Amino acid sequence: MADVTMRIWRGDASGGDFENYSIEQNEGEVVLDVIHRIQATEAPDLACRWNCKAGKCGSCAAEINGKPRLMCMTRMDQLPEGPVTVTPMKTFPIIRDLVTDVSFNFEQAKKVPALLPPPMPEGGYIMFQEDVERGQEFRKCIECFMCQDVCHVIRDHEANKLHYSGPRFFIRYAELEMHPLDMNDRRDLVREEMGLGYCNITKCCTEVCPEHIKITDNAIIPLKERVVDAHYDPVAWLGRKIRRKTKTSAADAAVQPAP
Amino acid sequence: MAVTESSTKVVLGGTRGGPDVATLRQDRWWLQPVVTVSVLTAFVIYSTWAAFQNKYYYVGANVHRDLISPFYSPCLASNCVPGSKVGFAFSGWALSPALLILIFPLGFRLTCYYYRRSYYRAFWWSPPACAVSDAHASYTGETRFPLIMQNLHRYFFFAGLIFNTLLTYDAIRAFHQPGLGWGVTVGTIVLLVNAALLWLYSLSCHACRHLCGGQVKSFSKHPIRYRFWKFLTPLNAKHMNFAWASLIFVALTDVYVRLVASGVFSDYKIF
Numbered sequence: 001m002a003d004v005t006m007r008i009w010r011g012d013a014s015g016g017d018f019e020n021y022s023i024e025q026n027e028g029e030v031v032l033d034v035i036h037r038i039q040a041t042e043a044p045d046l047a048c049r050w051n052c053k054a055g056k057c058g059s060c061a062a063e064i065n066g067k068p069r070l071m072c073m074t075r076m077d078q079l080p081e082g083p084v085t086v087t088p089m090k091t092f093p094i095i096r097d098l099v100t101d102v103s104f105n106f107e108q109a110k111k112v113p114a115l116l117p118p119p120m121p122e123g124g125y126i127m128f129q130e131d132v133e134r135g136q137e138f139r140k141c142i143e144c145f146m147c148q149d150v151c152h153v154i155r156d157h158e159a160n161k162l163h164y165s166g167p168r169f170f171i172r173y174a175e176l177e178m179h180p181l182d183m184n185d186r187r188d189l190v191r192e193e194m195g196l197g198y199c200n201i202t203k204c205c206t207e208v209c210p211e212h213i214k215i216t217d218n219a220i221i222p223l224k225e226r227v228v229d230a231h232y233d234p235v236a237w238l239g240r241k242i243r244r245k246t247k248t249s250a251a252d253a254a255v256q257p258a259p
Numbered sequence: 260m261a262v263t264e265s266s267t268k269v270v271l272g273g274t275r276g277g278p279d280v281a282t283l284r285q286d287r288w289w290l291q292p293v294v295t296v297s298v299l300t301a302f303v304i305y306s307t308w309a310a311f312q313n314k315y316y317y318v319g320a321n322v323h324r325d326l327i328s329p330f331y332s333p334c335l336a337s338n339c340v341p342g343s344k345v346g347f348a349f350s351g352w353a354l355s356p357a358l359l360i361l362i363f364p365l366g367f368r369l370t371c372y373y374y375r376r377s378y379y380r381a382f383w384w385s386p387p388a389c390a391v392s393d394a395h396a397s398y399t400g401e402t403r404f405p406l407i408m409q410n411l412h413r414y415f416f417f418a419g420l421i422f423n424t425l426l427t428y429d430a431i432r433a434f435h436q437p438g439l440g441w442g443v444t445v446g447t448i449v450l451l452v453n454a455a456l457l458w459l460y461s462l463s464c465h466a467c468r469h470l471c472g473g474q475v476k477s478f479s480k481h482p483i484r485y486r487f488w489k490f491l492t493p494l495n496a497k498h499m500n501f502a503w504a505s506l507i508f509v510a511l512t513d514v515y516v517r518l519v520a521s522g523v524f525s526d527y528k529i530f
């Protein structure tokens with residue numbers, strides 16, 4: 001097949017620029033194949049992170065023609081004619097070339113209070129299929145962090161990283177909040193500490209998710225509605241008073257249960 | 260220089276890769292905001308004009324019909340045209356009766372999760388499209404006034420249910436044509452389709468899905484609510500479609516009633 005021009009961002013924290021590579025493209029290839037060919041033939045020092053090459057590890061997330069995508073799942077023949085632009089994920093600090101430092105996400109992951117189940121009953125815990133299925137969608141997440149990358153709350157406003165978890169972790173909070181064996185109440189926590197109110201539901205996270213998780217409809221909006229139950233609904237407030245139920249404060253909810 | 264917050268290890272200010280441009284997207288990302296702005300602006304202009312008209316919103320017994328525009332139903336002012344009034348009326352209201360009620364359907368759509376997505380993108384450019392830079396230097400989302408009021412969506416949803424019930428009643432009542440008895444006209448079908456689309460829009464609402472079953476921790480302990488949730492989930496997936504269809508059709512319904520009431524054409528009787 002004909003050659004293709006790849007415009008690839010080369011550089012590190014000290015700066016960088018695009019470099020053009022005119023390279024052979026074969027039928028059925030994905031962007032990662034072409035990147036590997038550039039490494040093998042023209043630029044052995046080109047840095048890119050990859051692992052499974054099957055869309056299941058999330059390592060090769062980058063921005064192709066300006067949109068967050070997995071390089072291993074983006075077929076060259078599905079891209080428009082002309083040069084193909086490949087840049088690192090914009091939201092995270094660059095390490096080198098296409099490799100970024102995604103440790104922001106690992107710090108957010110540490111903050112998620114783990115499942116808090118009741119004491120094990122005799123015979124063990126029982127979960128029914130309908131309850132299992134509900135959280136199953138969220139377990140498909142491969143942690144490519146493209147939803148975090150595309151989220152304008154932190155992509156365009158760096159300072160928000162201090163008080164915003166991002167869509168990947170909202171699906172984790174939603175999964176725990178919808179878990180029938182979980183006794184914690186994270187509604188105050190997601191509102192006050194994790195910045196759920198910063199999300200203005202523009203659904204970009206859902207658009208880029210390679211696992212097609214309905215992040216906004218099935219996780220973020222249900223979480224927002226749970227926060228409304230806890231904070232903005234006087235009827236729910238009255239119900240809690242009558243039934244003498246209390247909410248868990250953000251500080252109490254944030255305590256990690258003993259392993 | 261990087262700054263840190265004592266309670267977290269998140270480090271700010273790291274150098275980002277890629278060029279400092281608003282976007283590298285090459286597709287027509289601007290098309291969706293342009294369409295959204297065009298349709299919503301056209302609707303706002305038309306509905307504002309129609310709400311202030313205060314005439315041609317009811318087709319009454321003089322032409323053997325009972326058709327009322329959804330912008331004016333329920334007609335709650337004492338100055339409503341004869342036949343269009345419900346039992347209760349505000350006396351002394353001199354303005355258009357539509358101005359008494361439109362805040363509720365307007366509030367429902369303004370706080371709707373789908374419309375929020377649309378107007379934040381198209382009008383506020385926050386962001387205009389995915390992976391296209393936000394047009395604002397700072398951003399606090401829905402954490403402060405006035406946008407924190409978006410959390411009142413469920414109350415507008417409840418009000419919307421009352422309106423849907425009344426518009427359904429209007430549609431059914433329209434099948435009984437004064438002086439002629441029961442029959443079907445184009446107007447009755449228009450009112451019926453309008454009511455059906457509004458019900459689909461309301462039932463597919465995210466707040467409805469949450470209140471009917473989504474808020475429970477365990478579906479297995481609430482089987483009836485689980486059934487409701489399962490019924491509403493596929494509708495919810497089409498919320499965008501119902502939002503646009505119902506918005507456009509409610510305006511078309513007003514146009515139809517207005518044209519019949521003003522005598523441009525008569526309401527065709529099918530049988």
